[in-house]
Amino acid sequence: xxxxxxxxxxxxxxxxxxxxxxxxxxxxxxxxxxxxxxxxxxxxxxxxxxxxxxxxxxxxxxxxxxxxxxxxxxxxxxxxxxxxxxxxxxxxxxxxxxxxxxxxxxxxxxxxxxxxxxxxxxxxxxxxxxxxxxxxxxxxxxxxxxxxxxxxxxxxxxxxxxxxxxxxxxxxxxxxxxxxxxxxxxxxxxxxxxxxxxxxxxxxxxxxxxxxxxxxxxxxxxx
Amino acid sequence: xxxxxxxxxxxxxxxxxxxxxxxxxxxxxxxxxxxxxxxxxxxxxxxxxxxxxxxxxxxxxxxxxxxxxxxxxxxxxxxxxxxxxxxxxxxxxxxxxxxxxxxxxxxxxxxxxxxxxxxxxxxxxxxxxxxxxxxxxxxxxxxxxxxxxxxxxxxxxxxxxxxxxxxxxxxxxxxxxxxxxxxxxxxxxxxxxxxxxxxxxxxxxxxxxxxxxxxxxxxxxxxxxxxxxxxxxxxxxxxxxxxxxxxxxxxxxxxxxxxxxxxxxxxxxxxxxxxxxxxxxxxxxxxxxxxxxxxxxxxxxxxxxxxxxxxxxxxxxx
Numbered sequence: 001x002x003x004x005x006x007x008x009x010x011x012x013x014x015x016x017x018x019x020x021x022x023x024x025x026x027x028x029x030x031x032x033x034x035x036x037x038x039x040x041x042x043x044x045x046x047x048x049x050x051x052x053x054x055x056x057x058x059x060x061x062x063x064x065x066x067x068x069x070x071x072x073x074x075x076x077x078x079x080x081x082x083x084x085x086x087x088x089x090x091x092x093x094x095x096x097x098x099x100x101x102x103x104x105x106x107x108x109x110x111x112x113x114x115x116x117x118x119x120x121x122x123x124x125x126x127x128x129x130x131x132x133x134x135x136x137x138x139x140x141x142x143x144x145x146x147x148x149x150x151x152x153x154x155x156x157x158x159x160x161x162x163x164x165x166x167x168x169x170x171x172x173x174x175x176x177x178x179x180x181x182x183x184x185x186x187x188x189x190x191x192x193x194x195x196x197x198x199x200x201x202x203x204x205x206x207x208x209x210x211x212x213x214x215x216x217x218x219x220x221x222x223x
Numbered sequence: 224x225x226x227x228x229x230x231x232x233x234x235x236x237x238x239x240x241x242x243x244x245x246x247x248x249x250x251x252x253x254x255x256x257x258x259x260x261x262x263x264x265x266x267x268x269x270x271x272x273x274x275x276x277x278x279x280x281x282x283x284x285x286x287x288x289x290x291x292x293x294x295x296x297x298x299x300x301x302x303x304x305x306x307x308x309x310x311x312x313x314x315x316x317x318x319x320x321x322x323x324x325x326x327x328x329x330x331x332x333x334x335x336x337x338x339x340x341x342x343x344x345x346x347x348x349x350x351x352x353x354x355x356x357x358x359x360x361x362x363x364x365x366x367x368x369x370x371x372x373x374x375x376x377x378x379x380x381x382x383x384x385x386x387x388x389x390x391x392x393x394x395x396x397x398x399x400x401x402x403x404x405x406x407x408x409x410x411x412x413x414x415x416x417x418x419x420x421x422x423x424x425x426x427x428x429x430x431x432x433x434x435x436x437x438x439x440x441x442x443x444x445x446x447x448x449x450x451x452x453x454x455x456x457x458x459x460x461x462x463x464x465x466x467x468x469x470x471x472x473x474x475x476x477x478x479x480x481x482x483x484x485x486x487x488x489x490x491x492x493x494x495x496x497x498x499x500x501x502x503x504x505x506x507x508x509x510x511x512x513x514x515x516x517x518x519x520x521x522x523x524x525x526x527x528x529x530x531x532x533x534x535x536x537x538x539x540x541x
Binding site: 001003004006007010011014017018019020021022024025027028031032034035037040042043044045046047048049050051053054055056057058059060061062063064065066067068069070071072073074075076077080081108109111112113115116117119120121122124140141143144145146147148150151152155156159165166169170173174177179181182185186187188189190192193196197200201204 | 227231233234237264267268274275276277279283286287288290291293302303307308310312313314317322323327330331334352357358361362363365366370373375380382384385386393395396397398399400403405406407408411412413447451455464475476477479480483490491495499500501502509510515519522525526533
């Protein structure tokens with residue numbers, strides 16, 4: 001029971017906005033010590049897992065290319081392109097992106113887009129440009145919604161692919177429990193949720209558009 | 224065989240360059256903090272396998288201390304001004320999109336092709352790491368292409384990379400630290416304890432209540448652990464197998480597929496899923512660390528309700 005103190009440390013630390021890296025270390029020590037491990041044992045277990053999980057951090061290799069393109073004007077070009085399309089709006093752009101992200105993830109292509117390589121240099125500037133003029137608060141909301149749409153599209157698309165990690169985990173787990181399921185069945189039953197996610201998040205994006213245009217014409221409008 | 228070691232070497236060299244450029248950056252008052260932080264990243268990627276478990280633990284602790292005591296600043300490498308960028312955008316036009324598109328195309332091709340390439344019977348690329356190798360290769364090719372096409376200075380890729388890396392700051396390390404925390408939690412049996420608690424409070428008499436408890440449990444557990452994969456075995460073993468499937472005859476494929484997706488609703492809600500929720504906020508320089516979570520919360524909550532309804536409607540067809 002005491003091991004749950006580590007979870008409490010995490011919840012409190014994140015809620016009070018302490019530096020998350022420190023919160024993580026303290027939480028690991030708390031749970032480890034509560035489970036009867038020596039401090040150095042906890043540190044070693046932490047270090048071991050830290051080293052084997054380095055691949056998580058490899059994704060930053062994409063930053064030099066993205067930074068270079070930004071230096072040469074990629075964000076500005078993305079904005080200009082959107083401004084030339086009259087029908088473009090933040091919600092519609094994000095809606096199109098949601099479809100593309102869900103479909104490509106459903107084919108197993110989860111790494112062809114992402115927060116560093118797509119959202120920052122392309123998607124967020126495009127969504128911003130399509131809804132200008134924007135107050136600072138609303139600009140922040142448009143950016144956050146761009147990042148959110150990438151996540152929603154990814155999460156509710158990837159489980160339709162047969163060989164994705166989560167499907168393999170389910171198959172393996174059920175197999176250990178003596179139940180055989182076909183990966184195809186699992187991915188098939190991810191489709192209803194995927195469709196619902198498209199309609200729910202899609203509807204939110206269109207409502208988001210409406211709120212943005214109301215803000216532009218309403219009394220709070222700036223500029 | 225090309226695999227993780229080569230990718231790690233590349234990452235180590237990149238972070239090493241970030242460290243050196245940081246140390247030389249007089250605009251940044253905290254330049255040595257940044258240099259130490261990225262330098263330790265570099266050491267971890269280059270020599271992590273030789274440090275031993277305790278050594279790596281000390282390294283992780285040092286990284287947390289540098290960030291936690293506020294030693295990280297934001298470097299100011301010389302870059303183009305917004306006005307210059309407008310002009311450049313007009314000059315280069317749509318060509319600017321080419322290197323940006325090279326990344327997804329190469330990842331796609333690499334993922335599909337690398338698994339089949341063999342040299343004298345041995346695979347050229349480690350099949351398990353095909354995606355990661357493709358991503359590294361795509362990033363490298365895109366950077367070289369952009370440098371040649373837009374005639375950028377020699378140091379520009381690394382300086383621009385450092386500019387973005389400093390914006391992300393400590394958040395860059397959080398996903399890896401959380402993965403390590405997950406391992407310690409597993410060792411300490413945190414998941415098992417939460418699972419036992421969840422089973423204790425799950426109602427056993429009604430089918431709908433069991434379904435709702437499983438979906439909700441997956442989401443809440445994922446919020447606490449930051450990862451649906453950690454929640455799945457505990458919740459499925461504790462609630463789905465004995466109750467939803469065992470007692471009420473739910474179809475295992477439907478129950479597990481939708482159960483996992485209920486966990487994903489939790490992923491959208493938790494700061495512990497840092498690479499999805501906190502890193503983008505840093506990359507986009509949002510003032511509110513939790514702005515992305517706020518933006519996706521309504522979708523996540525509605526989807527959780529939808530999952531309960533879908534599981535209840537689809538899993539019991541016999």
